[in-house]
Amino acid sequence: MNPTIVSAFAKLAWEDLKDWAGDRVVRRGKSYTSRVEDLCLTTDGALLAWVQGGDRYATLVRCTAAGKLSSTCTCPYGSSCKHAVAAVLRFLDCIQLQRLPPPAEADDERFDELANRCDPDEEEDEDLAAAIPPRRKPGDDAIRKHLLELPKNELVDLLMEGRDVIPELRQRLADQAELKEGNVPKMVAAIRKEIHRVTRDPGWQNPWKREGYTPDYSHLTQRLSNLLAIGQADAVVELGTELLKQGMNQAACSNDEGETGREVADALKVVYRALARSSLAPGQQILWDIDAHRLDPGGILDEISGPLAQDNQAAAVWSPVADQLAARLEDFPARKPDSPEVYTSAKFDRERLMNWLLLALEKAGRKSEIIPVLERETKQTDCYLALVRRLIQARRRQDARAWALKGIEATAGNLPGIATELQGELRNLAEKEKNLPLVAAYRAREFFVSPGLESFKSLQAAATQVKVWDVVRGMALRFLETGRRPDRANPAGKRKGKTQESAPDWPLPPTGLPEVETDRRRNAFPDASTLIDIAIHEKRPADVLYWFRLRVGQNGLALTYQGDKVAEAVADAHPDDAIAIWKEMIAAETATTNQAGYQSAGRHLRKIKQVAVHIGKETEWQAYLESLCLLNKRRPRMLDVLTALAGRRTPII
Template identity: 40%
Template sequence: MPDKPTLPRHFESLSWDDLVTWAGSKIAGRGRDYQRKGRVKALAVTADGGLIASVIGSERYAVQVRMDAEGILKSQCTCPYELDCKHGVATVLEYLARVGQDRPIPKADPRDEPLAWKSDDDIDGDDEDDADACGPALSRDVLAQVDTLLSEMTKADLVKMILGFVEKYPEVASELQDTVQLRAGDVAALTARLREEIREASSEPGWQDRWGGEGYTPDYSGIRDRLETLLTAGHADAVLDLGKEIIESGTNQVETSEDEGETAMEVSSSIAVLPRALSASSLPEAERLLWALDAVLDDPFDLCAALADYLGEKHASAAWNIVADALLKRLATEKFRKSEFGSAYWRDQLTNWTIHALEQAGRQREILPLCEAEAEKTDSYVRLVTRLIALERFADAERWIHKGVQATHKDRLGTASQLRDALLVVRIRQQDWPAVAILHVEEFVRSPSVQDFENCKKAAQRLDIWTIVRRTLLEYLAGGQQPWKQPEWPLPAPDKDTPQLEQRDTLPNFSILIEIAIHEKNPEEVLRWYDRRPQRPFFGYSTLDEDVATAVASYAPDQAVSIWKTLAEREIARTKPSAYHEAASYLRKAAKVMLREKREADWEQYLARLRSEHLRKKRLLEVLDTLSAEPTVKKGR
């Protein structure tokens, strides 16, 4: 039996609520299912008091968990999520279960620890060593011993050992076959085999069932390795030919996949070889750029990001000059292509790359006329106005802003909003502070929000008129009269594009009035507006109700508890496991307030009633059993 190490006592203080707070109710629930099904293997305690384990999901994943000095949990995993996943939760729960049962937990052998902790920058970066971080690396001593062993072996013994590896490991056989075919100059045979692998890898869509812990992600690692082999052997043109097939078949595969990007990542990993193939190819530099541009322009899933990066690198201005002419010709002759983002989307992207080519070729004078010509064709007014503002041509910018708003305010609200933001930039550059305040008020009238209310406050305070402006904004929300039509309005009325309330909003707007009262930390006003809002059958509850309960918990604890109970019972009525976990989050908040108010008996009585009313909902009863603030591992066990 292994020695019982010094246990990381800080983990033992954890409650189920702590795990839910850390990972979220859904992930925590899945992690608990994994632990209960015995999927956590090889659990061990590391020298620095962390945990490592192997967790069985759709694959075997290596997990490491730690708790920092401030009590914050962090985990790393070799699964696609990488950080703070269900496998990390399962590892912690398995540790707590074993401690609670007084079962021994071994110390980790440093050589077996699957992950070395990294900074956030390291985790997000493109460290080439990351691909090997999941498996044990040979130490220098072991490598030296292997080197000595191999150097002492006869050729016959080496051949015998390698042939044994070939029989045992298919990957070794495949790599040796690549080497044999390349040495024989039979590139055609290798590329034919690689095409077959591409067709096989892209034949089935990827999918993931997060609840069941199952799924399928196509493996492009072998394709990537063979592309690298071909490239190293000097066959860059062959790599590009294969790259076209990968891009086409991979795009189709990603389009039909149902996962969270795992398939796209696999396809992209192979495409990432192509920029180096372009640099080493026999194509003239301008044709290399056009090759990459065509791939990027026809890429709906951002699979060719590596090729976009290639286009952003330094290339000869003469090459960009040729590319600019080719793209300008396309704009003049090609019809609009269809796109899932709209018929003008493809042309708009082509224009952006044409502008980039002109910039790199030193032909800046042609850019502004191109932007003006394209603005009305694709509603790309923002691109034009941004350049005019950068040139400090404010009058021209304002003229195009008003023209663009008139063209887009009905069908392209986002573009119209961006143009109004651009007008705000112009007014700030001109230091016209009354106009700045009016623009913020106009935006508040169009679509009231707490952020716009705060923007109005900052602008009005600069003019020392916030008290009056605040009152007119609240009157607008409550009664519907526009601020500049109220008697005490201290600024001029809008002169153009008079704003109207968006159709999705209605007045009085009780939701925004409540949110503003919450923002201003005024619980009395929060409840005043909350109690006045209409009780329609379809109104229901939303995140606003939860925010109200939180805001008034100290001022009106009984009402806060009532709201949380109502939210929880609505989730329970959905009769879904995910809804039960959501209900538990509301009940924990209600419990916290009730215990603070010394109402422990009322809380226990309420829980008992819920159990009694829902005796047949076993999954709910399991969730209700977790509603305790006590540590998962009891002291003095």
């Protein structure tokens, strides 16, 4: 064992472990030291151990000469876990007892466990990988050579023995016999039965207990491939239609990370190969693919290249597809006019069907029919945004404006996101037409409807271009203080569906947008939160403090959510006020008596120290730190934080 490695572990302090794994994990790791088994040392100085937890986990820990710790573990956490902490503490016990663990064997099974734990999609830790020796691959070539040299009768006997102990092999051999006899109806019936069996139970995973169930589609996939191999493409497509419905439903009901969906997709790849070879006409193949995608809101088919992904069909093929989709849309149940629900599964399905129709019309060269479809569907799917964008593409700007205004009025109350995007399209039109005053007016309305720092900055950029920012800025700030909109002649008036006249001194033109009653979450003025953000942005520390004190008076939670950024913003100009804010936050965080609060208090303390040293008040800082130590003498976890700040280290051994 390299004495440098032993020395590196021996020099570890409790603060090193806590910085690496966190205080909570270290505390739990202490209670796991008795569960460490078969501790060994790898050839390059890493610790290798079994640790008993909810399961038995293989754990590998490394410590550099500089005291930097790293680990990997087969537990759900993967690294920096309580098992790794326990292994380190157990090793330190061995050092104290002067009984170093034995070296690990090159073929130790824990190396395999750890190698299998590595995610191939993630970048591998080179240091940890170095501790895992390379493993020899199974001798597949040697086995194949041995089988080729066997006499035919011995090979048959071997397969028959395997059939008796391996169910998958027995079924594979039976399928091949059925195929040779050409008994297709019997095979189709058997595959249909298997579809029902495989799709019966949803998948699930519990990563913390490393438990779960994923339906195994491999046999079904093989049987579909076998059926396709003898030229039964139509039968495979027919079975695939059933598989689509049942498999998609199973994947939707599964509680996993997509494992079930990937199984379904693997089987459907065979069905899509059969679709291309089937007797269905190209247009019918496209419709089959569209119906499949309508059953797939989760994107299981995204990686499969079907007829829709191939851009090689003529307009004459797509035109009948468009006619059939149009007929389906016509027959789709209409939304009730008085329905209180703004978004339902039926509306979602109708919108998807409409989008497929639009694609088919586009592919069929019937673009002139797209806008009328969208106009009819606005009352059913609220597709105002798609309609306005199509009208703009067609250079029908006046129609686009009219539909945008109609859409804003229809959606601002229940679907404000659509209304906001429609207003954005109107603003884009104004930008294209170089109507900069109107662009600024739209930006102003966005700010008044949704005040915040970002909308204020957008307004600033637009108003600066038309040289009215100084006036607009003052009015915008007064709005945040009073709630009175400066762009309205009657700021308190609310007339649904009507446009408001601009106030005489408002320097921007009217937008012509309807004023709609909305559920305004921001109805408390002055809006101190936004005023604070703007004052920070404009570097006005005195105003930051003024509005922050007012905000804390309005809502005590402001100290938690805005105190830190306020203190940082005023630290240079008003260091004593910044320190006072951080002290208030420390008192609040300490009062929570939980580790997260103590860690937050530690971050604030570090900032106080930095400011105090900068302004020459290091003595006051030390006195404050000592007072906190006395105040929290019965809170050992808070004392750990304070000890670390004081620069003290607590050796483990």
